[in-house]
């Protein structure tokens with residue numbers, strides 16, 4: 001039976017948890033920063049057509065430099081591995097290898113890409129690695145470290161390496177949450193002593209480190225708390241097992257500084273608002289969950305590592321950022337094909353380019369580069385896929401919108417391009433700016 005009072009209480013609590021609105025000055029400044037680069041985007045579209053992915057290599061290289069220096073200010077020995085899954089365009093991986101980063105891969109396909117990009121420092125992570133994937137790692141053992149996921153994988157890797165008469169460097173992933181879905185990753189911390197003992201029986205797998213990963217962190221609490229638990233476990237380890245550990249990989253999960261921008265539907269009270277009467281819905285209200293600057297992530301994580309890990313082990317700290325590095329690096333350009341009403345346009349590109357119904361919950365401004373302006377107007381901006389969920393936004397920034405106008409959907413670098421779908425319409429081409437050369441590797 002429905003408990004009406006409990007439901008009403010839960011609804012009231014959801015409404016209380018609504019994040020603050022996105023500050024309009026911050027949003028205006030964000031849109032303005034793209035309007036200032038309008039000519040570059042229009043030129044790219046003129047030369048390469050539409051729809052188009054645009055990669056800004058300079059922004060990528062700046063992010064890589066900022067990330068590394070933030071952590072090096074706090075810790076003596078840090079290595080940064082870019083998480084390829086967050087955006088697997090080869091130009092991004094290649095540029096980061098050129099800037100001295102390693103690559104974090106989670107499959108044979110990603111490993112192949114990393115090898116082709118010339119990386120000589122690659123992690124192979126992820127659950128359920130196949131025999132072929134382990135063999136590829138062993139074959140390229142001078143460039144690859146395998147982050148093992150289970151006791152079974154330790155046995156399989158030992159077997160593959162022994163068959164090839166090879167030695168392979170490895171680490172083991174630790175699960176950060178032993179309940180629910182995250183249990184699928186790694187081994188529980190309580191199994192670490194047994195795992196290290198088991199690895200000592202292997203003559204071909206050289207266990208050298210530990211890895212963990214927490215996700216979607218708006219602040220460093222998850223990472224700091226797990227470092228605390230790991231520190232306690234290390235203090236209990238036999239010294240001869242502790243001395244094996246040369247690196248601790250703290251994973252990725254660093255949120256970009258602009259925070260998370262949400263449509264009403266993406267907020268805690270989103271499901272409630274969907275059934276609310278029209279008068280209480282304002283489609284152009286956007287929300288912002290704040291995030292912590294990277295320097296603060298680095299400061300708190302550095303402090304935790306020095307206090308919790310360094311008294312037991314002197315090790316290198318590895319990181320695997322994805323989103324923080326690539327979020328602001330790729331943008332999407334579209335052209336208005338059909339203006340069906342004052343408040344409804346269809347563009348030439350569909351959201352198969354990003355692979356999920358992102359803009360129903362996440363907010364990004366759709367910027368009309370052809371009629372620039374700092375006002376947002378309500379309008380359904382939709383793609384041309386034959387599905388109603390093919391939505392880019394509920395409004396556009398500019399002075400009107402007409403057929404042939406070029407629209408920019410900015411900062412679509414993370415978990416979009418690598419989730420793109422071969423669905424109904426062809427996928428956009430990708431170009432790298434400022435060179436504005438078409439990338440043939442796509």
Ligand SMILES: Cc1ncc(COP(=O)(O)O)c(C=O)c1O
Nearest residue numbers: 083213252253254320321322323
């Ligand atoms: C093992 C591992 N490392 C790193 C990352 C990158 O995370 P993020 O893009 O949030 O930094 C992921 C993402 O899922 C991951 O699974």
